Amino acid sequence: xxxxxxxxxxxxxxxxxxxxxxxxxxxxxxxxxxxxxxxxxxxxxxxxxxxxxxxxxxxxxxxxxxxxxxxxxxxxxxxxxxxxxxxxxxxxxxxxxxxxxxxxxxxxxxxxxxxxxxxxxxxxxxxxxxxxxxxxxxxxxxxxxxxxxxxxxxxxxxxxxxxxxxxxxxxxxxxxxxxxxxxxxxxxxxxxxxxxxxxxxxxxxxxxxxxxxxxxxxxxxxxxxxxxxxxxxxxxxxxxxxxxxxxxxxxxxxxxxxxxxxxxxxxxxxxxxxxxxxxxxxxxxxxxxxxxxxxxxxxxxxxxxxxxxxxxxxxxxxxxxxxxxxxxxxxxxxxxxxxxxxxxxxxxxxxxxxxxxxxxxxxxxxxxxxxxxxxxxxxxxxxxx
Numbered sequence: 001x002x003x004x005x006x007x008x009x010x011x012x013x014x015x016x017x018x019x020x021x022x023x024x025x026x027x028x029x030x031x032x033x034x035x036x037x038x039x040x041x042x043x044x045x046x047x048x049x050x051x052x053x054x055x056x057x058x059x060x061x062x063x064x065x066x067x068x069x070x071x072x073x074x075x076x077x078x079x080x081x082x083x084x085x086x087x088x089x090x091x092x093x094x095x096x097x098x099x100x101x102x103x104x105x106x107x108x109x110x111x112x113x114x115x116x117x118x119x120x121x122x123x124x125x126x127x128x129x130x131x132x133x134x135x136x137x138x139x140x141x142x143x144x145x146x147x148x149x150x151x152x153x154x155x156x157x158x159x160x161x162x163x164x165x166x167x168x169x170x171x172x173x174x175x176x177x178x179x180x181x182x183x184x185x186x187x188x189x190x191x192x193x194x195x196x197x198x199x200x201x202x203x204x205x206x207x208x209x210x211x212x213x214x215x216x217x218x219x220x221x222x223x224x225x226x227x228x229x230x231x232x233x234x235x236x237x238x239x240x241x242x243x244x245x246x247x248x249x250x251x252x253x254x255x256x257x258x259x260x261x262x263x264x265x266x267x268x269x270x271x272x273x274x275x276x277x278x279x280x281x282x283x284x285x286x287x288x289x290x291x292x293x294x295x296x297x298x299x300x301x302x303x304x305x306x307x308x309x310x311x312x313x314x315x316x317x318x319x320x321x322x323x324x325x326x327x328x329x330x331x332x333x334x335x336x337x338x339x340x341x342x343x344x345x346x347x348x349x350x351x352x353x354x355x356x357x358x359x360x361x362x363x364x365x366x367x368x369x370x371x372x373x374x375x376x377x378x379x380x381x382x383x384x385x
Contacts, residue, residue, distance in 0.1 A: 004093025014068030064104025176206035206374030219281030229255035279329035293376020
């Protein structure tokens with residue numbers, strides 16, 4: 001595909017997303033119906049679409065409209081690209097800009113436009129993050145790092161780094177955790193790299209790794225909201241005997257294969273058996289949340305989140321914490337974590353938990369910012385007495 005044809009495809013996809021189709025669904029359907037597109041074409045179009053989603057408001061300002069075409073014009077203007085060369089109407093490229101389109105558009109001016117956030121979230125960010133509210137919002141418009149966790153039961157960071165390089169995946173040490181490597185070149189080669197296929201590395205954000213590395217000791221652990229199981233695997237590497245549970249068992253479908261690849265023993269507890277799961281030395285609640293610290297990876301989520309939806313998520317967090325207490329053994333710990341940067345989901349939830357449950361105390365709390373090394377993340381260690 002020519003560069004212009006890639007732009008045209010991205011415009012069509014953005015129009016579909018604007019009409020309500022999820023981005024991944026739109027991209028998948030396009031790829032299936034466009035067998036002529038190579039892997040480089042698909043990757044370039046995906047990047048255009050997700051960059052536009054991250055800059056949804058500011059690109060509309062720069063492009064002078066909310067259509068896919070206007071947003072792509074805004075995206076290319078922000079990047080300083082030669083729009084006339086891409087919108088030349090040749091082959092499958094978009095038609096040239098009209099005089100009205102050339103005159104339209106303006107730099108983003110309001111906080112919501114500049115920060116690329118819904119207006120109500122601008123206020124929420126200020127309340128939670130000042131003076132880091134604007135830097136955090138701006139960081140969420142950038143592409144997220146691709147970070148690996150080294151499986152130290154099989155290898156060490158320096159050894160696997162050299163092996164990955166030989167496989168076409170270059171990395172640098174990520175200072176957020178001793179097990180973390182950030183990919184600097186060749187991320188799309190990872191899936192077929194022997195280092196990955198043989199369980200020497202797993203995909204896991206640097207902040208998430210740091211949060212798991214901060215859990216000392218060993219014993220029995222229940223990952224109460226396991227999802228895909230990344231934290232279950234990290235706990236297993238650290239020596240914990242892990243049981244993974246999720247209220248939607250389908251989320252854990254890949255975990256047995258991931259555990260086998262890494263050489264770990266992880267028990268799976270389906271929802272119908274959690275009542276008889278017993279007590280654990282450690283219960284991890286990586287609770288459902290807005291995901292505000294991860295919106296670089298899922299930018300649609302920041303435009304879909306509403307105040308009502310946030311309240312629903314917070315109610316779910318209360319339910320998860322209160323249910324998890326029943327599984328904490330004598331002298332055990334309850335760890336509450338989110339990938340959110342909003343105080344309503346983090347510190348305020350911990351305070352509310354302590355007010356509901358006498359005899360519990362906050363032993364440790366830590367946050368990580370949205371930056372080049374990882375996502376925004378929150379963790380609180382809770383203990384009895």
